[in-house]
Amino acid sequence: MRHNLKSITFMLLVTVLALNLFMVTLLTYTLHASYKRKIAEVRTNVANIALMMEQSITGTAREVDLVLQEIQYFLNRELAERGTVRRSEMDELIKARQGWVSHVARIRVSDATGAVRFAPNGPPSQLSYADAEIFHQLRSGAQVGLAISPLIRSPLTGEWILLFARRYDNADGSFAGVVAASVRASHFASLVSELDLGSKGIALVRDLDMRLVARHPPLDAPPGRTGSVGGSAELTALLNSGEPSGIFFSEGTADGVPRTNAFRRLSEPPVMLVAGLGEDDYLAIWRHDRNKAAGLGLLFFLVTTLGSVLMWRQIRASHRANRRSHLLLQHASDGIHILDSRGRLLDASDAFYRMLGYPAGGHACPSLAPWDVMHPGDQFRALVASCLRHKRVTTYESVFRHRDGGEFPVEVSVVPLEIDGKPQLFCAARDITTRKKVEEDLRIAARAFESQVGMMITDADLHILRCNEAFTRITGYAMEDIVGRHPNILQSGRHDEKFYRAMWQAIRTDGSWQGEIWNKRKNGEIYPQLLSIGSVRDEKGETTHYVASLSDISSRKADEEQMRTLAFYDSLTKLPNRRLFLERLDQAHAAAQRLQTFGALLVVDLDDFKTLNDTEGHAAGDLLLAKVAQRLVDCVPQNEAVARLGGDEFVILLDNLGPHEVEAARRAEQVARGAMATLGKPYRLGRSDYRGSAGIGIALFGPGNMPSAQEVLRNAHLAVSQAKNTGSNSLCFFDTRMPAQVRERSDIEAGLRIALEQDQLVLHYQPQVDRDGHIIGAEALIRWCHPQQGMISPGRFIPLAEANGLILPIGNWVLETACQQLARWAEVPALAHLTLSVNVSANQLSQPDFVERVLEVLQRTGAPAQKLKLELTESALVHEIEEIIRKMSVLKEHGVCFSLDDFGTGYSSLNYLSRLPLDQLKIDQSFVQGMLQDTNSAEIAHLIMLLAERMGLVVLAEGVETEEQRAALLERGCQQFQGYLFGRPMTVEQLEGELQA
Incomplete structure (x- = not known):
């Protein structure tokens, strides 16, 4: 019967669900089809409305343009025939044509300077089109027809207008001026106001810069004002796609009304039209139908559900009557069992067997006796005998043994009975495992009350009843000090009434509250505390007590503060680190936008800090950084404005510098100058003084179209x-051209790698001549033949190559190519005497295998070593001079010659100079080009020649461009020359042609 009831219930449920699912599917399909038809109809309607707007606005534009063309034709004809325009005829014409379009536009005629000469009521003296963009467009383009401006302000009335203009010319075809018509934006508003758009519809006219020209209905908000820039994200995406027209749905509108819209892009005038119908309008009927369908579906569901419930109740009522008596016995909670006088089991309830782990009915244990399950059994036998003898009700606790061997506590009530003259015992056993567990929990709770956590108990009126020893240890109050008092004696005064009101509101609502709070000890000390308060309620839900547990978290707070310091502050300088600074920069950036004021970010980079670390050690460097930090803090208006980004780089954040950019820049520069002066003073580092400097970069940020905080940094x-590129102790403001320069450097750097792979590098050769002008050799000069940019000079890419390490493969390529050329010359008798100079960078010279690489190239190419001249600069000799002398000496032994380039411009030790195995000194071109005007340059050049003569070195003068310079050098004893006077850098074919000429 029970199985049949379940089956019938399941079938009823399935039938009801199937019927309702069918009804929902049918209604959903019908509503969806209706919705699709409505959307298609609306899209057609908005497209037609947008087309009507286009026809109306383009008709206005054509009407204005016809008037402009007539006046243009008249002016061109008059100027061609008479060379001038008679004012009377012109005024009459303008007045007549103004009457045609007086409801649309105002007509004016300007001269070639832009000043208005003719107007319907006389030209305004202050009106000029000289600053209008379309005026310049028409003046520079004779073929330009009608020009129409975007939305602009009228210089006379200040109202928004679209300016239509055509050019007219003098008899010789030169520009004579423009014929202009200013169309008020309000005219377009009157055109679109006549459209039937419904209560939620909208019509918009915007120019192609997304400025609002006209809107219907008007919107009393900033986005609805003429000239405001805006538009939904969907409209902006369509406009950027270049589509001439389209239909889109937008929810994020200025007035918050979702609409289906159509837009069209016009060329004359250059505006964009948007017509939209509100979703609430065109879906009103459909939503009404949807609600009726939902009601119908709900009614169907209620009818089917009610019918099935009535049927199920009828079936269940008949089933319930058959099981009532059995269920009462089956669900008895106590283990009821009846014993005879010998303690044998006569009968028992199902709960008794289940308690012992046997099946209900006891079929698996027909001979079960209580002493088989009682522990201990002897005690139970004595108890049975006592109950029968004294004939009294007895309740005792014992332990039952479960079928699986486990034991559990029970409470047994025994009532002696006499049935049919035979004594029997009626027993009711109850499992008290839960009660024992509660008693154990109470003992544990009592022990926990004396734990390391401070605890306090109050009554419902907040009178303190009890506290534990941990409470006394934390607060200093003993139990006798606080019993009967109110917990507010612990208040520190740091929290206001609102805080406590919120805390007790949470306790009353949720029953508990936990959080951090500042309290006061008995001795008056204020300390942080973790407090948890819970309410104790009786069976009626009324609060009887409050229990509070508290912990002293002073040490944890100290650890958190230390962790915050480590996380947000630099351990060396105690300044905010990069992480904290970026948060403050974001805040200052947002405040500048909100307050419409300017701020500035100054990046301070110390000069030559690496040199100090290398020479004096990192301890001196750390001491310098700490002193620099203190000086920066002392010289800026706000201490928190200084931070250390890392290494020797600091930043100064200046906010609220005023609403004017020029004033903000002046104040930022003033702070930067002060910082540079302060950092330039001597530092005491240990037992020595150090004088340093810094480069400072300044970037302003403020209202308007400003960059993000990351871009400002x-x-x-x-x-x-x-600033660092211009020299030490310099400052520089950010220029918008800098990113382009950085990109150019990046492009050159990336292109260099491709140039090496695709053989885009070439060598040019500049002749070197003797006293008689005979070519004795050349200097190999690298050039980059870029496929798009053409020939690129080494001044643009060599510094980058030295910075990123590409100078090594480039230098190897130059050496290889030069040696190949020397080997070819050696095979031609007329060219075998030529030497070839190759520049070697400091990076190449510092490579451990430099000597081996040069010798390997000479051997592989077959180039004569005595014809190869390696040119070094004085800067390459600054570091590791002993190792450089060794390398030069080894190559010198193999015949390689050496020349010291740009001599006199760097720092050279004469002691090391005398030990270098040099063959030639090259006088820098700065001395050569200035020796005729500057006696100091002439004397320096002469001294270099005398020094070279004493050391047995040949002197070559660079940059010789005139005969006068050559004569002056010859007079002072110069033997060899190089410069434009004798030839510019040229290809090898051109050089060989010079030798054969």
Whole structure:
């Protein structure tokens, strides 16, 4: 019967669900089809409305253009025939044509300077089109027809207008002026106001810069004002796609109304039209139908559900009557069992067997006796005998043994009975495992009350009843000090009434509250505390007590503060680190936008800090950084404005510098100058003094179209890099051209790698001549033949190559190519005497295998070593001079010659100079080109020649461009020359042609 009831219930449920699912599917399909038809109809309607708007606005534009063409034709004819325009005829014509379009536009005629000469009521003296963009467009383009401006302000009335203009010319075809018509934006508003758009519809006219020309209905908000820039994200995406027209749905509108819209892009005038119908309008009927369908579906569901419930109740009522008596016995909670006088089991309830782990009915244990399950059994036998003898009700606790061997506590009530003259015992056993567990929990709770956590108990009126020893240890109050008092004696005064009101509101609502709070000890000390308060309620739900547990978290707070310091502050300088600084920069950036004021970011980069670390050690460097930090803090308006980004780089954040950019820049520069002066003073580092300097880059940020906070920091870094490039102790403001320069450097750097792979590098050769002008050799000069940019000079890419390490493969390529050329010359008798100079960078010279590489190239190419001249600069000799002398000596033994380039411009030790195995000194071109005007340059050049003569070195003068310079050098004893006077850098074919000429 029970199985049949379940089956019938399941079938009823399935039938009801199937019927309702069918009804829902049918209604959903019908509503969806209706919705699709409505959307298609609306899209057609908005497209037609947008087309009507286009026809209306283009008709206005054609009407205005016809008037402009007539006046243009009249002016061109008059100027061609008479060379001038008679004012009376012109005024009459303008007045007549103004009457045609008076409801649309105002007509004016300007001269070639832009000043208005003719107007319907006389030209305004102050009106000029000289600053209008379309005026310049028409003046520079004779073939331009009608020009129409975007939305602009009228210089006379200040109202928004679209300016239509055509050019007219003098008899010789030169520009004579423009014929202009200003169409008020309000005219377009009157055109679109006549459209039937419904209560939620909208019509918009925007220019192609997304400025609002007209809107219907008007919107009393900033986005609805003429000239405001805006538009939904969907409209912006369609406009950027270049589509001339389209239909889109938008929810994020200025007035918050979702609509289906159509837009069209016009060329004359250059505007964009948007017509939209509100979703609430065109879906009103459909939503009404949807609600009726939902009601119908709900009614169907209620009817089917009610019918099935009535049927199920009828079936269940008949089934319930058959099981009532059995269920009462089956669900008895106590283990009821009846014993005879010998303690044998006569009968028992199902709960008794289940308690012992046997099946209900006891079929698996027909001979079960209580002493088989009682522990201990002897005690139970004595108890049975006592109950029968004294004939009294007895309740005792014992232990039952479960079928699986486990034991559990029970409470047994025994009532002696006499049935049919035979004594029997009626027993009711109850499993008290849960009660024992509660008693154990109470003992544990009592022990926990004396734990390391401070605890306090109050009554419902907040009178303190009890506290534990941990409470006394934390607060200093003993139990006798606080019993009967109110917990507010612990208040520190740091929290206001609102805090406590919120805390007790949470306790009353949720029953508990936990959080951090500042309390006061008995001795008056204020300390942080973790407090948890819970309410104790009786069976009626009324609060009887409050229990509070508290912990002293002073040490944890100290650890958190230390962790915050480590996380947000630099351990060396105690300044905010990069992480904290970036948060403050974001806040200052947002405040500048909100307050419409300017701020500035200064990046300070110390000069030659690496040199100090290398020479004096990192301890001196750390001491310098700490002193620099203190000086920066002392010289800026706000201490928190200084931070250390890392290494020797600091930043200064200046906010609220005023609403004017020029004033903000002046104040930022004033702070930067002060910082540079302060950092330039001597530092005491240990037992020595150190004088340093710094480069400072400044980037402003403020209202308007300003960059993000990250871009401001990047701009300041670009500025400090530019400052460092100009020399030490310099400052530089960020210039918008800097990113382009950085990109150019990046492009050159990436292109260099491709140039090496694709053989885009070439060598040019500049002749070197003797006293008689005979070519005795050449200097190999690298050039980059870029496929798009053409020939690129080494001044643009060699510094980058030295910075990124590409100078090594480039230098190897130059050496290889030059040696191949020397080997070819050696095979031609007329060219075998030529020497070839190759520049060697400091990076190449510092390579451990430099000597082996040069010798390997000479051997592989077959080039004569005595014809190869390696040119070094004085800067390459600054570091590791002993190792450089060794390398030069080894190559010298194999015949390689050496020349010291740009001599006199760097720092050279004469002691090391005398030990270098040099063959030639090259006088820098700065001395050569200035020796005729500057006696100091002439004397320096002469001294270099005398020094070379004493050391047995040949002197070559660079940059010789005139005969006068050559004569002056010859007079002072110069033997060899190089410069434009004798030839510019040229290809090898051109050089060989010079030798054969």
